[in-house]
Amino acid sequence: MADMDNKLTNKMTWVQVFIAIAFCFLTAFLFMHNDALYSQPIFEVTKVESGKTSKMTDEFQNVDHYHQQTLYGKIVNGKYAGHRLTIDNAYSDAHAMDHHYVKGQKLFITLHTSPKLHATVKDLKRDAPIAFLFALAISLLFIILKWKGVTVISSIVINTILFWIAIMIDHNNDGAAVILIFSILAVIFCFVTLFLVMGWSRKMLVTLSAVLVATAITILITLMVFGITHEKGVYYESMQYVTQLPKPLFIAEVLIGVLGAVMDEATDIVASLATLKTEKPELSKMQVFNSGRQIGKSIMGPLINVLFFIFMAETLPMTLLYLKNGNTWQYSFSMNMSLGMTSSLISGIGIVLTVILSSLFAGLWIKGDER
Amino acid sequence: MGSITCLGIVLLVLMMIVGGKQGVTSFLSMVVNFGILFFSIVLIAFHTPPIIVTVVASVILLSITIFWSSASDNASTTAFQASCVILILLIVIIIPIEYWAQVGGFGLEDSEELEGLSTYIGIDFTKIAIATAILSSLGAIAEAAIAIASGLDEILTQHDKIRSGELFADGVFIGKQIIGTAVNTLFFGFFGSSLALFIWFYGLNYSLGEILNDKVFAAELIAIVVSLIGVVLTIPITTWMMSFRLKKVQDKTMNK
Numbered sequence: 001m002a003d004m005d006n007k008l009t010n011k012m013t014w015v016q017v018f019i020a021i022a023f024c025f026l027t028a029f030l031f032m033h034n035d036a037l038y039s040q041p042i043f044e045v046t047k048v049e050s051g052k053t054s055k056m057t058d059e060f061q062n063v064d065h066y067h068q069q070t071l072y073g074k075i076v077n078g079k080y081a082g083h084r085l086t087i088d089n090a091y092s093d094a095h096a097m098d099h100h101y102v103k104g105q106k107l108f109i110t111l112h113t114s115p116k117l118h119a120t121v122k123d124l125k126r127d128a129p130i131a132f133l134f135a136l137a138i139s140l141l142f143i144i145l146k147w148k149g150v151t152v153i154s155s156i157v158i159n160t161i162l163f164w165i166a167i168m169i170d171h172n173n174d175g176a177a178v179i180l181i182f183s184i185l186a187v188i189f190c191f192v193t194l195f196l197v198m199g200w201s202r203k204m205l206v207t208l209s210a211v212l213v214a215t216a217i218t219i220l221i222t223l224m225v226f227g228i229t230h231e232k233g234v235y236y237e238s239m240q241y242v243t244q245l246p247k248p249l250f251i252a253e254v255l256i257g258v259l260g261a262v263m264d265e266a267t268d269i270v271a272s273l274a275t276l277k278t279e280k281p282e283l284s285k286m287q288v289f290n291s292g293r294q295i296g297k298s299i300m301g302p303l304i305n306v307l308f309f310i311f312m313a314e315t316l317p318m319t320l321l322y323l324k325n326g327n328t329w330q331y332s333f334s335m336n337m338s339l340g341m342t343s344s345l346i347s348g349i350g351i352v353l354t355v356i357l358s359s360l361f362a363g364l365w366i367k368g369d370e371r
Numbered sequence: 372m373g374s375i376t377c378l379g380i381v382l383l384v385l386m387m388i389v390g391g392k393q394g395v396t397s398f399l400s401m402v403v404n405f406g407i408l409f410f411s412i413v414l415i416a417f418h419t420p421p422i423i424v425t426v427v428a429s430v431i432l433l434s435i436t437i438f439w440s441s442a443s444d445n446a447s448t449t450a451f452q453a454s455c456v457i458l459i460l461l462i463v464i465i466i467p468i469e470y471w472a473q474v475g476g477f478g479l480e481d482s483e484e485l486e487g488l489s490t491y492i493g494i495d496f497t498k499i500a501i502a503t504a505i506l507s508s509l510g511a512i513a514e515a516a517i518a519i520a521s522g523l524d525e526i527l528t529q530h531d532k533i534r535s536g537e538l539f540a541d542g543v544f545i546g547k548q549i550i551g552t553a554v555n556t557l558f559f560g561f562f563g564s565s566l567a568l569f570i571w572f573y574g575l576n577y578s579l580g581e582i583l584n585d586k587v588f589a590a591e592l593i594a595i596v597v598s599l600i601g602v603v604l605t606i607p608i609t610t611w612m613m614s615f616r617l618k619k620v621q622d623k624t625m626n627k
Contacts, residue, residue, distance in 0.1 A: 038580050056491060064491035095497055096476035096490035108584065127583045129472035133596045136464070140603045148547045152554050159555075163562055167573045175570075182566075189559075197551050225377045233373030241480055241567040241587075243574050249567055257563020264552035297390040298441040301397030302517050303556070305436045306510035308401055310560040312408055313507035314594070317476070317499050318484070323416040324492040333409070338375060341405070343564070345378040348401070352385040352394075 013143070020139035027135040031128040035077040035106070042125060043085060043109045045101055047072040051088075060326045064092050071101055071121070080111065087119050096321070099124055155196045162188060163256075175244030182252040186259055187212060193263055198271075206365050207270045210358035211262050217357075218350035219255060234342055238335045240318075250339065257311070258347040261303050265351060266358040269295050273362040285363040292359025300351050307347040311340040393441050400439040404432055408506070415502070418494065422466075425502040429458055429509055436513040446524040449616060450516035453609040457512050458505070461601050465504050468593060475500035478586035480571060500590055508598035511557055515605040518549050523613045535614035535621075542610025553602050561595045 035042045051068030058064075071087045087109065091098040099121075101107065106125040112118050141149035166185040170178055190211050198204040226234065236246035269292050276291055277283060283291075315336045322332035386394030411428040415421045437451045469475065475497030477485060522545040523538060533541075562569075568591070572582055582588055 040580070058489040058491055060489065062489065062492040064493040066491075092491050094476070094490060094492050094494055095473070096492070097485075099473055123584065123586065124473050125584055126472040126474065126586075126589050127580070129468050130583060130589055130592060132471075133464075133468055133593060133600075137596050137600050137603070140600055144543070144603055144606055145547055145550060148550070152551055155551065156554065156558055159558065159562075163569070164573075167566075167569050170570060171573050193555055221381060222378070225374055225381065229372055229374040229377050231374055233375050239567060240484065241571045243567070243571050249570075253563045253566045255563070256566060257560050259563075260552075260555040260557065260559025263559075264556045267552050268549075293389055297393050298521075299514075299518070300386070300390065301393070301400060301440050302436060302510070302514040304397065304401055305404065306514050306556055307560050308404065309432075309510035310507050310557070310598075311564055312405070313503050314564060314591070316412060316503045316506070317496060319412050320416055320494070320499060321485075321488055321490065321492065323412065324494070325488050329409075329413070337409070341375055342378065344401070345375065345382050348382045349378065349385060352382065352389050355389050 016143050020136075020143060023139055024132055024135040028128045028132040031131040032106070034127070038077060038108075040108050040122075041078050041080060041111050041119070042076050043071075043073050043087070043107045043119065043121075044076050045071050045073040045103055045105050045107065048101065048103055060324065062324055064094055067091055067100070069101065071107075075109075075111075076106070080117065083117060085109075085117070085119055087121055089121055151196060155193060158192060158196075159189060162192070175249075178244065178248040178252050179255075182255055186215065186255055189256075189259060190263060194267070197263075197267055202365065202367070203270055203274050206361045207263070207266045207358065210266045210270065210354060210361045211259070214262055214266075214350055214354040214357045215255065215259065217353055218258065218346060219251065221349055222251070222254070222346050233334070233338060235334055235338055238339060250343075254343045254346050257307065257343060258350040261307055261347060262350050262354045265296065265299055265303055265354050268299060269355065269358040270362050270366070273359070274366050277362075277366050288366070289359045289363040292362055293355060296355025296359060300355055303351050304344070304348045307351075308344040311343045311347075312337065315340045396439050396441075400435050403435055407432055407435075411502075415494065415499070421494065421498040421502050422462075425505050426458075426462065429505055430455060432506075432509055433458065433513055436510065437517060440517055442517050442521050443524050445527070445616070446517070446520040449524075449609060449612045450513070450520035453520070453605065453612045454512045454516045456608050456612070457516070457601050457604050458509075460604060461508060461512075461597055462501075462505060464600065465501055465593075465597055468597075469497055469501045469504065472589055472593065473497060474586050474590035474593060476586070480568070480585075480587050503590070504594045504597050507594045508601045511553065511598045512601045512605060514556075515549065515553050515602045516609050518553075519545055519605060519609040520613060523610065527613075527617065533617070535618050538614045538617060539610050542613065543606060546606030546610070550602065550606065554599060557595060557598050557602065561591065565591050 049070040051070060053065050053067045056064055056066055069089050071089055075081055075083045075085060089101060091100045108122040108125055109119040110122050141152055166181055170181050190208055194204050194208050236250060239246050239250060242249060272295050273288055273292050277288060319332050319336040322336060383398050386398050390397060407428055411424050414424050433454050434451055437447050442450065519542060523542055526541050568587060
């Protein structure tokens with residue numbers, strides 16, 4: 001009987017895997033042929049001719065090669081659909097700001113009409129690989145988690161919408177009161193996410209208060225440290241894509257960045273302590289607090305590392321470029337990785353404070369008889 | 372004293388208060404991880420093949436993160452094996468996607484920062500993008516693997532006669548509980564770190580199509596979704612590893 005069950009589930013899984021693969025490729029196929037949706041002209045490469053290659057050496061003795069190529073193809077959308085064009089392109093081995101194009105790729109181009117129709121390449125059209133990856137992630141969520149996958153996806157979608165609304169509000173305020181806007185957003189984020197994960201209950205309120213208080217104290221500690229050390233070693237000028245005052249923006253970034261980890265942790269601790277209190281209602285407040293600390297102790301390390309890798313890995317390309325441009329290790333670190341390091345440390349403080357606060361609040365307010 | 376040192380001391384003290392000796396170990400794991408990460412960049416700058424450096428560094432980083440956590444021996448060994456398998460799977464997914472999307476290097480949004488820097492350094496930035504995507508997923512994989520392996524190990528110590536099929540069901544159950552919040556950790560981490568970029572997009576009126584095809588955004592998005600896939604895959608793979616170990620142990624005791 002068990003054997004038959006097993007066979008049945010296996011068969012189900014294979015069907016699911018097949019559907020998932022088909023779904024991924026179908027999505028990619030659709031996005032490869034969505035040119036009509038774009039108002040920018042898109043060019044499909046049908047033939048590539050390689051031109052000459054020249055060697056170049058920069059002032060730091062970095063050797064690279066510069067390749068010329070000629071792209072033949074046609075415009076596939078808009079007013080000039082069907083027009084054949086020839087475009088010159090050049091790329092380096094580093095591909096830092098340029099691309100090596102091959103046959104079959106679709107590119108966004110800028111059209112010039114005078115004296116006659118010609119074009120320059122703007123960028124590669126890369127929505128198909130992104131869509132493919134999304135489809136893959138969604139199918140895996142469904143295969144492994146079944147209907148729980150829907151909750152996970154809807155929580156991501158809701159949070160993305162909220163996030164976008166906050167950015168709209170922030171922009172309409174010309175970047176004033178960034179911290180206030182994102183603090184309010186943080187409260188809403190926590191409320192919505194915890195409500196989706198735990199439902200409306202006393203446990204959820206305990207978790208919510210632990211998360212909010214821990215995050216608030218973390219930001220206060222950060223501001224205090226920045227005050228005492230006069231922000232020595234914090235290079236706001238190295239922040240990327242800054243369009244408004246960098247310091248409040250940095251604080252807002254860290255605030256949002258740490259929130260997920262803190263919620264993750266608080267949920268774990270409070271849920272475990274609630275179960276514990278139900279099983280052994282005779283436990284004192286202090287004992288509950290200490291068990292919370294035990295649980296927190298083991299999860300805080302890996303959790304800090306999650307954010308550490310997210311914050312640090314993305315600084316890698318720029319750091320490499322600085323090193324290759326004859327800068328010292330120290331300078332390359334300061335200008336690229338120091339802000340990532342600062343964010344990681346602040347998040348770490350938030351994560352540790354959450355252990356203390358969620359154990360404390362659970363000890364004080366969780367009742368054993370709650371179901 | 373610099374702000375980084377001061378924040379580091381605050382964190383170390385707090386970790387000692389909460390975790391005692393374990394707190395110090397966790398703090399050290401972050402410091403050592405940073406050292407390895409920086410050393411890898413230096414190696415890449417000396418023209419060591421980037422992907423090989425990344426894979427070797429990733430295995431070391433995973434082992435430090437997992438073995439220096441307070442998980443039991445059985446749990447951490449399983450978590451480590453599972454995360455290595457996931458690392459291989461992710462590399463298989465990441466490499467073709469990065470070459471397909473060509474998100475290596477820098478976008479137009481980076482122009483201002485690139486002023487005065489030579490970008491013709493002879494190292495392929497597509498490979499650097501692959502390295503970045505792999506490295507940013509490591510923490511999330513390690514955390515999920517530890518959580519599931521510890522949960523299963525707890526079940527094993529309580530019911531040592533459990534069949535591996537039942538253990539698998541338990542693993543998926545634990546996985547379902549952790550996945551919702553683990554996904555939040557990832558997404559908020561990425562939302563936070565790309566807040567400035569999103570404000571840029573909104574401020575300069577990028578259309579949805581422009582955002583979706585933007586190099587910088589695509590690079591970030593690929594890194595998030597790859598980490599998400601890694602976390603989801605952790606559930607079945609860690610559970611398989613654990614039931615495989617269980618089977619081996621049970622077979623041994625049966626033969627005796």
